Amino acid sequence: MPGLTLGDTVPNIHVDTTHGRIWLHDYIGDSTTIIFSHPGDFTPVCTTELGKIAKYKQEFEEKGVKLIGLSCDDLQSHKEWIKDIEAFTPGSKVTYPIIADPNREIIKQLNMVDPDEKDSSGNQVPSRALHIVGPDKKIKLSFLYPACTGRNMEEVMRVVESLNRVCKYKIATPVDWKPGEPVVIPPSVSDEDASKMFPQGYDTADLPSKKRYLRFVHVD
Amino acid sequence: MPGLTLGDTVPNIHVDTTHGRIWLHDYIGDSTTIIFSHPGDFTPVCTTELGKIAKYKQEFEEKGVKLIGLSCDDLQSHKEWIKDIEAFTPGSKVTYPIIADPNREIIKQLNMVDPDEKDSSGNQVPSRALHIVGPDKKIKLSFLYPACTGRNMEEVMRVVESLNRVCKYKIATPVDWKPGEPVVIPPSVSDEDASKMFPQGYDTADLPSKKRYLRFVHVD
Structure with a gap:
């Protein structure tokens, strides 16, 4: 399934998030923004990932980077699950918004589908996609990992540091x-x-x- | 520009490489294969990357992983450039094939275009894409980095180790x-x-x- 790739503009979709309903381009504004998906709430790899991303939040903010997560669960699920994430990773506070995509429409538009995985109801689930989007709303760099392989936050931070210096120098x-x-x-x-x-x-x-x-x- | 993504089958293209003309699916055979592009021969980041990948070649082989590179330069250029790569990274031997794509056709088919970069003739150049392809010829994981940001071979090796264990256990x-x-x-x-x-x-x-x-x- 072809999808959004380097240099493409992310669609300006209206999304429900744990911080209310927002337009994606308004959220990005003038900031580099990391949009990342996870296969499902109350699942193991995702719980470790979202806690670790939350622990890096201050570092991302210092570098002018915004965060926004996404899975196909609903908002109530996201809010309940955040308690588990924060308990498992001491010191983490999930203060970034998480998009709810129960109809699996946004994951298709954002190239965040794992074609090899289905949830217990047989529905498609998101991959571990992570797009770094510039203030121009275009994708600068993407990680496309399958559900089985957790990402590496040090590598995400490393490429953010690289992209910042590329712009500056x-x-x-x-x-x-x-x-x-x-x-x-x-x-x-x-x-x-x-x-x-x-x-x-x-x-x-x-x-x-x-x-x-x-x-x-x-x-x- | 939409392109090949997770779960897609890589096209079985006939390619010119430094090891002769091959069908991509024949090369992959029954092995997990890393297909990676670089923007250009005799350019700085690429020289550091291809040497480092070559240094890891034995580790990749031990894990049953094949390597194949790609850029838009011609075969003669690739062969001359390999001398620089091996000189810059002592202990590296570039024994994997490198595809020549002077017509920029293969990079489009493999989702390896950096839309923000052009070479000195104004032609499109490849991004730093790296696809991990399974023996079923489908993409399991992708890194899509822009020309300005070199990849991280430790992270590539880490995800190979992950994917191997996912299959086994x-x-x-x-x-x-x-x-x-x-x-x-x-x-x-x-x-x-x-x-x-x-x-x-x-x-x-x-x-x-x-x-x-x-x-x-x-x-x-």
């Missing part, structure tokens, strides 16, 4: 990069421009091709 | 799970069946709802 981040490690200068930036953009200097790798495309710089 | 893995940590028993398994499936015993979390859905077990 016009750089890119190499494989396995973590904050504090050097970043790379994209090929679209000439050596001359790089010297102006990065007065702190940069290092160019010496490669067999003798092409000078692998340039590292510290930006924080 | 009929379990699921919680948030941030790593090999050696307890996994969870899915809701579809009754307590009675769980006792038979896991004679080593399992622990059930005590939650405010008093529902007994969060059950942890050690499987290795």
Whole structure:
């Protein structure tokens, strides 16, 4: 089933959430927003995930990132389940809204369906999709995990840190990069421009091709 | 642009690779296969990524996982570039095939386009997409990263470890799970069946709802 992918605009749907009825684009506003789905309330992996995301909430806020969850259960279920989430992960407070999608319409529009899983009534359930959406309402990065595999909040935070620096410094981040490690200068930036953009200097790798495309710089 | 997503069958395309011309389904055969794209040869992030993937090749092989890369450069370029990759990441040997897609047809079919990036000729370039495809040729998990953000090979390896255990033990893995940590028993398994499936015993979390859905077990 084809679905929303990188560069696509998320639809401006009107959704019921634990914080009331909202338009998705209004919620995103001018912020980078993480929209993430989970297969079901009162299920094991999801309970561990939503608690961990809640524990990171302050870090996301400091980086200007909003959160919004989604599953196909109803609002009453979401509200009851939050008590379990917070009890299981001490220190977590689920203060982000969770969308209710009992008709399974929103998960199709947001490319959040796990085709291999059904609930006990035989209905489709969401995958563990997580889209990072920019203030322009377009998808910048997506994780599409199946119901069986919980996500990794450190990796989500790592890519948020990368995307923030990409915007700020016009750089890119190499494989396995973590904050504090050097970043790379994209090929679209000439050596001359790089010297102006990065007065702190940069290092160019010496490669067999003798092409000078692998340039590292510290930006924080 | 909609594209291939979880549960979809990857098309059985005939592709030119650094190992010769192959049918994609023949290459996958009976193995879990990681198909990953990179924006361009002789570019910085890609050079760090392909070297790191090559360093993990033995670990992937031990887990029965095949690798195949893809970019829009031609085969001659791929072959020249591999010298840089191996020089930059000591100990790496790029022994996996890399597909050449100079006409930008395959990246569209495999949902590997970065709509925000163009090369110096104004052509579309691939995103950093990485699909984990099962022996049934269907997509089990996808990372869709933009050109600016390098992937994380530890996370790729972590989800491979998760998917392998899911197949073997009929379990699921919680948030941030790593090999050696307890996994969870899915809701579809009754307590009675769980006792038979896991004679080593399992622990059930005590939650405010008093529902007994969060059950942890050690499987290795």
